[in-house]
Amino acid sequence: MLNRPNRDLTMANTARPPGAARVDHIVVAEMVAPGSRVLDVGCGDGELLRLLELRGVDGRGIELSREGVNESVAKGLAVIQGDADTDLADYPDDAFDYVILSQTLQATRKPREVVEHMLRIGRHAVVSFPNFGHWKIRLKLLFGGQMPRTSNLPETWYATPNIHFCTIKDFRQLCRLVGAKMEKAVALNAWGKPLRLPAPWWFWNLIGEQAVFLLSRRTSRSDQ
Amino acid sequence: MAEAQLKPDLRDRLGEAETPRSHVARFGSDKPLKLDSGGELTPFQIAYQTYGTLNTARSNAVLICHALTGDQHVANVHPVTGKAGWWETMVGPGKPIDTDRYFTICANAIGACMGTTGPASINIKTGRPYGLEFPVVTIRDIVRAQAMLLDYLGIDSLFAVAGGSMGGMQVLQWAASFPERVFAALPIACATRHSAQNIAFHEVGRQAVMADPEWRGGRYLAESTNPRRGLAVARMAAHITYLSDAALHRKFGRRFQDRAAATFSFDADFEVESYLRHQGSSFVERFDANSYLYLTRAMDYFDLAADYGGVLAEAFRGTKTRFCVISFTSDWLFPTSESRAIVHALNAGSARVSFAEIVTDKGHDAFLLEEPELFAIVRGFLGSAGAARGLSK
Numbered sequence: 001m002l003n004r005p006n007r008d009l010t011m012a013n014t015a016r017p018p019g020a021a022r023v024d025h026i027v028v029a030e031m032v033a034p035g036s037r038v039l040d041v042g043c044g045d046g047e048l049l050r051l052l053e054l055r056g057v058d059g060r061g062i063e064l065s066r067e068g069v070n071e072s073v074a075k076g077l078a079v080i081q082g083d084a085d086t087d088l089a090d091y092p093d094d095a096f097d098y099v100i101l102s103q104t105l106q107a108t109r110k111p112r113e114v115v116e117h118m119l120r121i122g123r124h125a126v127v128s129f130p131n132f133g134h135w136k137i138r139l140k141l142l143f144g145g146q147m148p149r150t151s152n153l154p155e156t157w158y159a160t161p162n163i164h165f166c167t168i169k170d171f172r173q174l175c176r177l178v179g180a181k182m183e184k185a186v187a188l189n190a191w192g193k194p195l196r197l198p199a200p201w202w203f204w205n206l207i208g209e210q211a212v213f214l215l216s217r218r219t220s221r222s223d224q
Numbered sequence: 225m226a227e228a229q230l231k232p233d234l235r236d237r238l239g240e241a242e243t244p245r246s247h248v249a250r251f252g253s254d255k256p257l258k259l260d261s262g263g264e265l266t267p268f269q270i271a272y273q274t275y276g277t278l279n280t281a282r283s284n285a286v287l288i289c290h291a292l293t294g295d296q297h298v299a300n301v302h303p304v305t306g307k308a309g310w311w312e313t314m315v316g317p318g319k320p321i322d323t324d325r326y327f328t329i330c331a332n333a334i335g336a337c338m339g340t341t342g343p344a345s346i347n348i349k350t351g352r353p354y355g356l357e358f359p360v361v362t363i364r365d366i367v368r369a370q371a372m373l374l375d376y377l378g379i380d381s382l383f384a385v386a387g388g389s390m391g392g393m394q395v396l397q398w399a400a401s402f403p404e405r406v407f408a409a410l411p412i413a414c415a416t417r418h419s420a421q422n423i424a425f426h427e428v429g430r431q432a433v434m435a436d437p438e439w440r441g442g443r444y445l446a447e448s449t450n451p452r453r454g455l456a457v458a459r460m461a462a463h464i465t466y467l468s469d470a471a472l473h474r475k476f477g478r479r480f481q482d483r484a485a486a487t488f489s490f491d492a493d494f495e496v497e498s499y500l501r502h503q504g505s506s507f508v509e510r511f512d513a514n515s516y517l518y519l520t521r522a523m524d525y526f527d528l529a530a531d532y533g534g535v536l537a538e539a540f541r542g543t544k545t546r547f548c549v550i551s552f553t554s555d556w557l558f559p560t561s562e563s564r565a566i567v568h569a570l571n572a573g574s575a576r577v578s579f580a581e582i583v584t585d586k587g588h589d590a591f592l593l594e595e596p597e598l599f600a601i602v603r604g605f606l607g608s609a610g611a612a613r614g615l616s617k
Contacts (some may be wrong), residue, residue, distance in 0.1 A: 060571075066580065066597065073548065073578045073601050076608020080549075080567055080579035090568050 024128060024192035024210060026052050028102055031126050031184060031214045032057060036097035039122065041084045041114070042104030046072030053077070060096075062087060085109045090118035096122040105129045106162040118176050119217050125180070128212040131187070133167030133205040150188065152209065168205040175215060184214040237443065238353065241512065243348060244304040244339025244456030246296055246332070249376045257369050260362040260525075267348070270373045270590065272296050272331040275315065276323035278379070283377045284615050286321055286606075287370065288330040289387030289394035291592075292519050293459075293511055295338040298330040304510045313594055320602040323565060324382060325615065333394075334369045335361045335518040343514035355514055356442035363390070363526045367397045371405070383613055384606060386410035388591035389558065390519065393428055393526050396566065399547070400528055400539040408609040410602065412550045413591045415562035416569070417527040422557060425465055426520040429458030433513045442514055455513040463503045468554040468587035472496060482552065493507025493602065529569075534587040536569035543570075546612075547577040548605040550591075557588040578605060 032038060034056045040049050043061030045068055052059045061079035063069050067151045072079035075214055085108050099122035101114065106129055108114045118125040130153060140148035147157040155162070166174070168187070185206025186194045186195070195208060204211070234375040249270045251257065256266035273296040288298050288311065295302075299309040300318045301517060315321040315328055332340035335358070343358040350357070374382070385398045385406050392414025399409045420424075433439055436454025441445050463470075480486070483493065492498040532538035547570055551563035560581050570577040582597045584590045591598065 060576075066583065068603070069578070069580045070597065070601055072605070073580065074604025076604075076611065078546070078576045078578050079570075080577060081581050082579075090571070092572055095571070095574070 022047065022192060023194075024188055024212070025102070027186055027188065027192070027194055027212050028100060028126055028128060029055060031098075031212070032098050037095075038098045038100060039091070039096045040100045040102065041088065041118070042101060042107070043072060043077075044068050044102075045081055046075050046077045046079060047135060048100070048102055049077045049079070050075055058099060078092045084114050088114065088121065091117070091121045093120055094123065098122050098124045098126055100126045102126075102128045103130070106164050106166065108164065111164050111166070112174060112178060115180065115215075119178065119180055119215065123216060124183070125215040127171070127215065128191065128210060129166065129171065130162075131205065131208045132165040132166050133169060133212050134209050135206050138206075168201065168211045171211065171213065172201070174211070180215040181218050182213060183216050184212075186212045188212065238344055240271075240304060240339055240465060241344035242339075242343065244332070246271040246273055246339050248272075248339060249373050251372060251561065255372065257358055257365065257372065257552040259365050261359050263342065263359050265334070265359060265361075266363075268334070268341035268369070269339070269345075270331050270334075270341075270369060272329060272373060273298060273300060274565070275299055275328040276326055278377075279329040279615075282379055283381065283613060284326050284610075285374075285382050286326040286328045286384045286386065287374070287382050287398070288315065288321070288328060288400075289370075289385065289391035290330060290333065290336075291387070291391045292462075292523065293391040293507065294391070295336060295398070296332045296340075297338070298328070298329045302510075305506075310592060314599065314602065321384075321386065321600045321606065323342065325610065326606075329373075329377070331370050331373050333366045333390075333519065333522075335366070335515060335522060337512035337515040340369075343442070343518055344512040355445065358514070358518065360521075360525075361518060362522050363393045363397050363502075364531075365410075366399065366522065367394050367401055368428055370394070370398075371402060374405070381405050381407065383615065384408040384410060384413070384609065386602070388412035389414055389588065390523050391397075392558075393523065395450045396528055396539075397526075399543065399545050400531070403540075403543045403545055406545045406546070407613055408546045408548070410548050410550070411563075411566065412554055412598075413555050413563075413588055414557050414566075415558050416529060416539075418524050419562075420543055424522045425462065425557075426524055428482075429462055429520060430517050432457040432461070433517060437512075439513060442517075444513070450508070451513045452508045455508045455511065455516060458516060459507040459511075460500040460504040463500060463559050466587055467588040468556065468585055470554060470585035474585065475499075478586075513526050536565070537572035540570050540573035540575050543573060543575050545575065546550075546605075546609050547575055548601065549577060549579045550601060551579075551581050552586070552590040552595075553581060553583045554585045555588040555590065 038059045040061045043063045049059045050083050062082040091140045099118040137148040187204040188210035190209045256264035261496050298311045317324045332338045335342045337344045343354045347354045385395045387395045392411035397412040433454040435450035438449035439451035479495045481495045481498040529536040551560040567579045
């Protein structure tokens, strides 16, 4: 079992007024159509789910940690204790409109299977993750010669729950591999704010600290 | 019922079964209880307790369903044992099931022995206690009777139904049989069907009762005997299944009871033996042996999916009820896998479900004990469900 991953991998918590939603959560929430059915995989303390429910979404959550389940249930959210790596297989096809994986992909044991299940269970998948291709991380590895640690990703390599880091480029490759269509992609800065500049992918991979992708199934799965 | 014809000593022996110190709802021949076995139970009565006040909208009622050897005395001093109510940690003013907010009801189950009609009640057709003439009842029969009690109390819809173990089975049956009457459901440490292992344990208990010569084919009340030893052994064996290896080791280890060394006899040398003997002998003071047979049978027969073509999800299809399913890591009687099966079915039926597994070494009994995590989850679930129901704080 993994330890409970720190899901606020942005500095969004420090930058917002009390009671306001995290900026990266708002980015995710804006990708979800109101009134839809949503499964939030690795929902943490349920903050994103609550934001979605305020927007008229019928939300469900899966969370590994008891503390997270407890906090979520206390907020009136429908959250079950479970593991993204093992429990998604139990969900029927097309059970949800969206399946969300917020800041959790890098902590799963089998990220590819998780994304495949998400696209089977939901018509859309929303995935957000920290971008390991960010220039600061590249510089730390290049000049420090050690696994990079940043203020957003402070754990040592041996203690981190984040066992499958990837870059934006890596994730785009995974999407192609599993036959996912990339409908939208947003890069975020260190505070979780979207970078709304027109730029090529290699540039996002360099300056985005976070990325949020909205995926959908290709109409025919044989496209793969 | 028919008290005038009873000999005074028999009435004393029947005690709470005939003259409960509880509210009693009586259902005459115009309101028979239809049974799964095909027959009817009539007349019959339900002994129940209530706590708190029903609001004017009649929307704040919580039904507690008791476990195999529980009763309606959830949160008051027990009239026979003088001990605190069996769920006083959970139910009461300011407790997770807050009787300041919720009108809380608990009814003694059909087949039990604390005032609701069961095998220790007088059969008015014969003037004798039913004994084995009492019909075999099911969890669904117990729930059907509770629904009649709610009709009697003028409560159309429950805010919540909660219970552990056999109580949890009733919660699931409520949600399946009367989805429109249940706003929120809290099945704890239970399953949608009794496993082969659990049926096996029950059978050991029943055989222990029936092997006692004082059982007299179930007619011990009329014949002024009592199968104490058999029922005590049944309770001792069952009690082990409610705990865990770790809990027994922590509580007793291999310690001796009031002695420094083994006595080389079959005396209760070990603390754990002494504890089990005490559990057995105190149980027989408050429980009827035939009720034990009937209620264990009701649990054995429970298989919710079987009523829905073998597909559990069909039992909850389209339900609007909110669920909070809870299990305990060291519960080997109703292990977490059983609760996950419930959650799986609820998910497939698109129900609104929360599920938490609580880490404890206290075994199945954990639902009755001081478990802060359990209390926090129940409080949170009911609080938010109450807000959704429009209950005032």
